[in-house]
Amino acid sequence: MDAVDEIVAEFLVESHENLDQLDRDLLALEQNPDSRDLLASVFRTIHTIKGTSGFLAFHRLEKLTHVGENLLSRLRDGRIALTEPRSTALLTMVDAIRGLLADIERTGGEGELDHSELIATLSALLEDTPDTGTDIDRSPTPRIGEVLVDSGDTTPEAVELARMEQRLGDDRLLGAILVGHGATTPAAVDGALEAQAGGGHRSVLESSVRVDVDLLDSLMRLVGELVLARNQLVSRLGDAEEPGTDSTKDSSLARSAQRLSLVTSELQEQVMKTRMQPVDAVWSKIPRVVRDLARTCGRQVRLEMEGRETELDRSVLEAIKDPLTHLVRNAVDHGIESPEERIRAGKPAEGVLTLRAYHQAGQVHLEISEDGAGIDPRSIATKALERGLVSPTQLATMTHRDIVNLIFLPGFSTASQVTSVSGRGVGMDVVKTRIEAIGGSVDVTSSVGAGSTFRLTIPLTLAIIPALTIGCAGRRYAVPQVSVLELVRLSGEHARGGIELISGAPVYRLRDMLLPLVRLDEQLGLATDADEPGGFIVVLQAEQQRFGLVVDDVLDTQEIVVKPLGRQLKGIPVYAGATILGDGSVVLILDASTLARRANVLAGTGGVAAAEAGIGTEALEPVLVVEIGSGRRAGIPLEMVTRLEEISRAAVEHVGGREVVQYRGHIMPLVRISTLLGTYGAAPGHGIAEGGIQLVVYTLGERSVGFVVERILDIATERAGTRSDIDDQALVGSVVVGDRVVELLDVRSAVLAADPHFYSGCADDAEALA
Amino acid sequence: MNQLSTFTVGTYLFGVDVAVVQEVVRLQQRTPVPLAPPEIAGLINLRGQVLTAIDLRARLGLPPAGGALAASGERLNVVVRVDDDPVSLLVDEIGGVVDVSQVPFEQTPSTVDERVRDLLLGAYPLPDRLLLALDARRVLDVGAGTGPVPVPPREPAA
Numbered sequence: 001m002d003a004v005d006e007i008v009a010e011f012l013v014e015s016h017e018n019l020d021q022l023d024r025d026l027l028a029l030e031q032n033p034d035s036r037d038l039l040a041s042v043f044r045t046i047h048t049i050k051g052t053s054g055f056l057a058f059h060r061l062e063k064l065t066h067v068g069e070n071l072l073s074r075l076r077d078g079r080i081a082l083t084e085p086r087s088t089a090l091l092t093m094v095d096a097i098r099g100l101l102a103d104i105e106r107t108g109g110e111g112e113l114d115h116s117e118l119i120a121t122l123s124a125l126l127e128d129t130p131d132t133g134t135d136i137d138r139s140p141t142p143r144i145g146e147v148l149v150d151s152g153d154t155t156p157e158a159v160e161l162a163r164m165e166q167r168l169g170d171d172r173l174l175g176a177i178l179v180g181h182g183a184t185t186p187a188a189v190d191g192a193l194e195a196q197a198g199g200g201h202r203s204v205l206e207s208s209v210r211v212d213v214d215l216l217d218s219l220m221r222l223v224g225e226l227v228l229a230r231n232q233l234v235s236r237l238g239d240a241e242e243p244g245t246d247s248t249k250d251s252s253l254a255r256s257a258q259r260l261s262l263v264t265s266e267l268q269e270q271v272m273k274t275r276m277q278p279v280d281a282v283w284s285k286i287p288r289v290v291r292d293l294a295r296t297c298g299r300q301v302r303l304e305m306e307g308r309e310t311e312l313d314r315s316v317l318e319a320i321k322d323p324l325t326h327l328v329r330n331a332v333d334h335g336i337e338s339p340e341e342r343i344r345a346g347k348p349a350e351g352v353l354t355l356r357a358y359h360q361a362g363q364v365h366l367e368i369s370e371d372g373a374g375i376d377p378r379s380i381a382t383k384a385l386e387r388g389l390v391s392p393t394q395l396a397t398m399t400h401r402d403i404v405n406l407i408f409l410p411g412f413s414t415a416s417q418v419t420s421v422s423g424r425g426v427g428m429d430v431v432k433t434r435i436e437a438i439g440g441s442v443d444v445t446s447s448v449g450a451g452s453t454f455r456l457t458i459p460l461t462l463a464i465i466p467a468l469t470i471g472c473a474g475r476r477y478a479v480p481q482v483s484v485l486e487l488v489r490l491s492g493e494h495a496r497g498g499i500e501l502i503s504g505a506p507v508y509r510l511r512d513m514l515l516p517l518v519r520l521d522e523q524l525g526l527a528t529d530a531d532e533p534g535g536f537i538v539v540l541q542a543e544q545q546r547f548g549l550v551v552d553d554v555l556d557t558q559e560i561v562v563k564p565l566g567r568q569l570k571g572i573p574v575y576a577g578a579t580i581l582g583d584g585s586v587v588l589i590l591d592a593s594t595l596a597r598r599a600n601v602l603a604g605t606g607g608v609a610a611a612e613a614g615i616g617t618e619a620l621e622p623v624l625v626v627e628i629g630s631g632r633r634a635g636i637p638l639e640m641v642t643r644l645e646e647i648s649r650a651a652v653e654h655v656g657g658r659e660v661v662q663y664r665g666h667i668m669p670l671v672r673i674s675t676l677l678g679t680y681g682a683a684p685g686h687g688i689a690e691g692g693i694q695l696v697v698y699t700l701g702e703r704s705v706g707f708v709v710e711r712i713l714d715i716a717t718e719r720a721g722t723r724s725d726i727d728d729q730a731l732v733g734s735v736v737v738g739d740r741v742v743e744l745l746d747v748r749s750a751v752l753a754a755d756p757h758f759y760s761g762c763a764d765d766a767e768a769l770a
Numbered sequence: 771m772n773q774l775s776t777f778t779v780g781t782y783l784f785g786v787d788v789a790v791v792q793e794v795v796r797l798q799q800r801t802p803v804p805l806a807p808p809e810i811a812g813l814i815n816l817r818g819q820v821l822t823a824i825d826l827r828a829r830l831g832l833p834p835a836g837g838a839l840a841a842s843g844e845r846l847n848v849v850v851r852v853d854d855d856p857v858s859l860l861v862d863e864i865g866g867v868v869d870v871s872q873v874p875f876e877q878t879p880s881t882v883d884e885r886v887r888d889l890l891l892g893a894y895p896l897p898d899r900l901l902l903a904l905d906a907r908r909v910l911d912v913g914a915g916t917g918p919v920p921v922p923p924r925e926p927a928a
Contacts, residue, residue: 525805569803569806572805578813580818585815586812586814586820588813
């Protein structure tokens, strides 16, 4: 019983592989209907399936493949030509075989599907109408009888007899008749058929074996251990060398260790290679998808593939399958226009869809491009506005490329876009999410009328990722390199001064950006000297939010093998896993987005996160605390702060009694908060720091206003219930931050004080606020 | 469950089914896991595999080991495998394998501390002392019931 199951399993695996090949061959045949090699290959595949299914008593399968085989043998012999109805029927047959195999795999039986119609269609296609006087002897391929005679598997007499029977109306194949007469064996016929087809495949088959993936995984694990043992040996050897030990013994040991080290590295590389598969493993399904889809949508599409042999880890291949198929469907459905439209646009009726794969900088790049209509940024912009995904202000600053990339936003794919073809519940946002989940990225470029290109950048493997090792409170941690943007060293007084108020919610002024800071020691609850900031800021990007992770030390970058954590630790989201370093020690891998969330930076400033948190966020609004002179403090809601700038005093010019500066190609009016809030007793010129003027810039569209302050102090979270109303111009109230009262600036009236026309053109906005 | 692999933690003699014990290793190096429940002693590297180590003392609510045991830093790891998921249990001392097929199986006596009792299947009164049979599955059930991870307090703004 078990032996039979094993044979069936083997048969299923083999047949699935064969069917993929069959799909490819049949499609290639459509382009090149006269290729005998292809016909022979298709025939051989069906013949094998037929033979085995007969042996395993899958009679439905046998019957179906038998008819297909008849049709194919005639095609191969040149008796009939491959017409479109024939190739469609054959492809339908391939699908039917797949269905049967699936049933066998699931239930062990063939199921109840009825294929009589298909069989009738295939049989009807056996004859050309009218038959064009077939001359079987015309075939340039050596005929099966001769092959068998040549190989000594039968006699010329037996062949002659069998031919006679064929002429007398026996419609079986020559080989079958011979076997029926006992003049040869089925194995010999199989061999002869293979020889007849020109062979060449056998050597490939013989030089490869099928290996269970689990075996490869355990091989990989063992090699990992070997690498560790090697590393330990090498470092132990390094330690031993120092004192005057027996030098001859040591040097030969060192040589052996070095050799071991080389072999191990080589082995590691080779074992990694066994897990790699060419991208073609996924691409092979694409021609069929494109063909069927082009037919359904009435498109003419030529598919071109470059770099089929580009290799990826099998886990990555698995992960990109769906996104890739979706992008291809999308390209055919929405990208390439109908032949009429294309001709009207002066393009050839046939559109070209190109898949390209290549390795670059340790990553795999996949491109899906077509020469279709392209994506019109204007219609994307309109749609994005309609759905409230962007504001007009945001839109104004975006490049065409940025706008086109809005299609990846969740909620962009809309009902009006969904067709029976692409509307399969997978939007572009899902494509992006899936690709990003495996540490990749996706981007689209498009030019109207000339087509679009989607670019996927994905890591070679998921099991091994480049990571940055950092030190914190005497321990080491790893951060995936993919989320690291840059490193900032905090050395000396000058750099440390860049941190605005360490306590509370610290920020660092990185160039002209406000970078919220997260202290790793604090987040992990590690005991440290709280006043002393770490030595480095690791600038991380997590969920569209940039933040700085303050750590003690940055050690190095290396490829690490990601190991999952046990279920006891699954509940701690801050760890993405663990890894083992070269010295054998276990190191935890940090998850950047969880850190960001834990530190509240996402909730504090991110639009999405704030919206999720709902009402709660209103009570906890982050406020930029500034000193405005005479020790007085004011708070500016952080969402009204676009940038912090420092300008030189000389840059201030006067226009009609107002102070202005030239800022980013515009004239920006300045408003002194101290004057606005009436801070008296300050000497003229006070409020200007040594060497420069501190500005808090608020920008709306193309207009900006600069608030002049004495010093930037801190970003604090306004606590619920501490707000009191002060009836004063330009103030909306006061809040308690830490233990001090901070006046909250009414940004709107402050802006109007500087530029009365600031909000004109934003009438709706003004009304809403009035 | 006729054979138990035995070890001591504090004053108790425990046993787990031999079938779930993969191996016993003596390891010095452990990577602590910040924010983890106190029962988690850290992560160990067992021939290239990362395993969670559970401190049985903490798990049973016993005081941390003192004296020489604590000073050496080296602890015995009993690697148990439940549901194909190996986990290391840190114990004080390892005992032998005890055949309990002839020993009557009893309810855990009520004199045993409640936190310990919760993790037991029962007890075998050996001639010289009481052998407590640990429920390995329940012992490994750490972290599931623990509350939300505390957010470190922020210092007030200066």
